Amino acid sequence: MFDVAVIGAGVVGGLVARALVKNGMRVVILEKESDVALGATRANSAIVHAGYDAKEGSLKAKLNVRGSEMMESVCAELGVKYKRCGSMVVGFSEEDRETLAALLKRGESNGVRGLKLLSGEEARKIEKNLGDGVSCALHAPTGAIVCPYELCMAAVGNAIDNGAELRLEFKVDKIERANGGFIIGAADKSVSARYVVNCAGLYSDEVARLAGDDGFTVRARRGEYILLDKECGDHVGSTIFRCPSKMGKGVLVTPTVDGNLLIGPTAEDIDDKTDLSTTAAGQARVRALASEQVKGINFGKTITNFTGLRAGGSTGDFIINVTEDGFVNAAGIESPGLSASPAIAEYVCELLSGVGAPLKEREDFVPTRRPMHYFKELTQEEKNEIIKEHPEYARVICRCELVTEGEIIEAIRTEPRPVTVDGIKRRTRATMGRCQGGFCTPYIVEILSRERGIDYLDVTKSGGKSFLNISRTKEKLWKNNENANNSLHNKAKTVKNADGGNA
Amino acid sequence: MERKLTCIICPRGCDMTLYLDDGKLISVDGNACPRGKTYAEDECTHPKRSVxxxxxxxxxxxxxxxxxxxxxxxxxxxxxxxxxxxxxxxxxxxxxxxxxxxxxxxxxxxxxxxxx
Amino acid sequence: MENVIKTSVAIIGGGPAGMAAAIAAREAGVSDILILERDDSLGGILRQCIHGGFGLHTFGEELTGPEYAARYEARVREMGIDFMLNTMVIELHKDKTVTAMSSERGIFTVKADAIVLAMGCRERPKGALGISGTRPAGIYTAGLAQKFVNMKGYMPGREVVILGSGDIGLIMARRMTLEGAKVHAVCELMPYSGGLARNIEQCLNDYNIPLKLSHTVTAIHGKERLEGVTVSAVDENRRPIAGSEEYIKCDTLLLSCGLIPENELTVSCGIDMDRVTGGAIVDGDRQTSEEGIFACGNVLHVHDLVDYVSEEAVIAGRAAAEYALQGGVAKGDLIKVKIVTDGKIRYTVPHILHKAEDTTVYFRVSDVFRDKKIVARLGDRVILSKRKLKLAPGEMETVKLSAKDIAEAKVGEIRLSLEEV
Structure with a gap:
């Protein structure tokens, strides 16, 4: 029996699992997908909010401010890219100015440091590309950016390195109370654990219901994004939000830790929790809103657009609670969920301790993990040392992002181990550049096939039935390999140096 | 009868007009070189392609x-x-x-x- | 230091442009030339272009891509020109050094007297097209599908729609059909095709594949693998017309929506670029704004025929050789003629002329035009007028400027325009 089963391997599940392992728990992480970080964690704004947004006294406010404080050191331990680039909320009217003043007040009472109201002119001194209509701004120097799926992969990986187990394609459909604990079932499989933490994101209401709690619901809120080429990454230096108003919340324009420019999201409540489609209207809205906040965005440099689904809880606040017998909900984790995630993990540990879980910090816990991008940061000499031993570190597979075969193989061998092309993408950035895999996809399929011992045809883009290839050419030959070889070999009469039509 | 045909012999891709009588090629217009005419003749009688x-x-x-x-x-x-x-x-x-x-x-x- | 290689002419890219430039440099008398090629064989993209249509200008016969490449590779080998395979150039510097990496040597430096950029181009990806809908497997650029089919022996799909009528898309429509797939349609946003007329004839018409001009894919359906696309007609402003939507069931969408010169190295080196071509700004020798750095082939501007790539590479290779042999002497400023275009002519290569010699100017037009004349003017004087029955954006055009006219223009402009007959 495990001490704790964590349901859901998103950023919250990952950090919760890591925190529990650190405190001596035997943890199993249950994930319905073929990889970690595939829910809300996969596609969001990647922002560590300063904490002026959430209502005073709410869990969101408390955990956001605490999480934001913890984030830098958590990222440092886990080798995750983090950048305190600051953020700015821009306004266009006197009314906006009043809203910003209120936000400043709220932020200060939430404990956010360094907030400052600026005039349009002052703001433009910091961000020269602000839209011409911008007349005021709230500057938050503690705002930061992080890569959410990298944080999740690193957290899960670090938890595994310290003894946690990860079960993929484990879609929980049953939770029973038995023998003073829980039996968690998925189709024909099951695990048992003394405690359960529900970090199932969009599906956390359904998981809660399996455990007898129907006190809340979670709705999908669709957000569309546009990602621009690295050439545009320095168009703004900090995250530019729009002042919330009658006109809505606007979008954000932000650099990413990898140097791209990210713009979005829209916000649309939808019923289908699997609808990751983008829409023409949504894309147009993102472009229009962003262009008011920041001028001169070159949308011609778009490399991809995508949709993320946020898990909007029915209470308006994070839903984090525990039953007496040890079932914890960490649900409704919408914005500022990423910012709060390290603090949510800490809070979940407190809740479990409160119901008697024997949490005790392990002395042998290794909190650090080698950054996934460590090879890139090495000096030329250091790289050459590695290449001497492992020449595959000089074989460039992804040309746009300069990812070598060595780095891809290493990603495949590092927990949590990827089995899909998108899994490789999220770990190494291969296929994520300008050509979006136009060149390197066949090579990545080959490496995955070889390293994981799966047939070339069985390699998928993102699990399930997302096969990249459907059949072989010359299928007949492959199907009747033996027979074909013999009979057809005779047929292949070779005439050396025949007239090849080249005369 | 007239038939329009794009010559595929070279990248120039001449737009040719074929004048036919009872399926038989009488003359060709629009071809920049004699290879176009040969191609047109082949297309009317026994079209050929490389694979x-x-x-x-x-x-x-x-x-x-x-x-x-x-x-x-x-x-x-x-x-x-x-x-x-x-x-x-x-x-x-x-x-x-x-x-x-x-x-x-x-x-x-x-x-x-x-x-x- | 053993990690620095010195050479007279370094050539980045061992495709048709790089090989032709190397051969020309050798013929011009340079003994040490080094081609740096990132793939495991010379030949570049021609290796996967197993179809015919290459070499009619250069060799007077129709060859397939691999055959065309093999002829150049044979020359490179015969001449003993050095090349390094599996070698990726990661930095290019103004002092004519490049940083490269390979399994054999690790990360190393090549110091050259002259450099020829011949990195080729890549395909425009889906993201740049902004098609709405889901992001399932089954959406590939045509060239990626070509690689799967021709070089790996795998079929990326069976029921195919192609967006964009560029030549690679047309070629892949036929190729997929021959391998047993059903190609339902080729959609082209513009009212004309960007591909060669002969390819529409022999790749689409031969197999009854409909070419839907002024149509685009407006939505992608399917969660894991592609299940279908919505195709819509577009108006003259290329906006989808409501009500014209048609759902086509398919498992594969191939994109053939244009090629982009691969100029990351060029841009990071600070070389002046032409926004229209996406390539460097060059003079008649194909010399960039950085002295001693030349560019040719699809990295300079996307060509319609490989034969013209080779032609251009000869110019660049020869000039690079000259530069290297003269110990890096700069061109004088006596002649500096700018070629200015009228918009109907989108761009020219070269952009600027430093030598009074007969010069072929390559260009593309912005739309399909019928019966027009290409006019070159020096001041008010018409120095050239050439009538063309048909001009199309998919095809490169040329005019020849004479040494005399260029000498007369000196440091002025020659204006190129498309006019009524």
């Missing part, structure tokens, strides 16, 4: 091939069947025939590049 593809080699690699000349258009798919059922010995080089006299056309299927 390019790959064959599998004994060691399981792929080797690019082509028909050494154009073959009757209606045999293109049959020719693909032949190409897809053959296993080429390893070590062939450009110009070597993989299939001689494919489908009795008098045309060979020949290697056009290194096996990959």
């Amino acid at each position: 390019t593809s790959t064959v599998r080699t004994e060691s399981g690699r792929l080797q690019p091939v082509k028909t050494s000349a154009a073959i009757p258009k209606e045999l293109v798919f049959a020719c693909m069947d032949e190409i897809n059922s053959v296993v080429a010995p390893d070590g062939l080089s450009i110009g070597d025939a993989v299939i001689s006299d494919v489908l009795g056309t008098g045309v060979d299927v020949v290697v056009t590049g290194k096996a990959i």
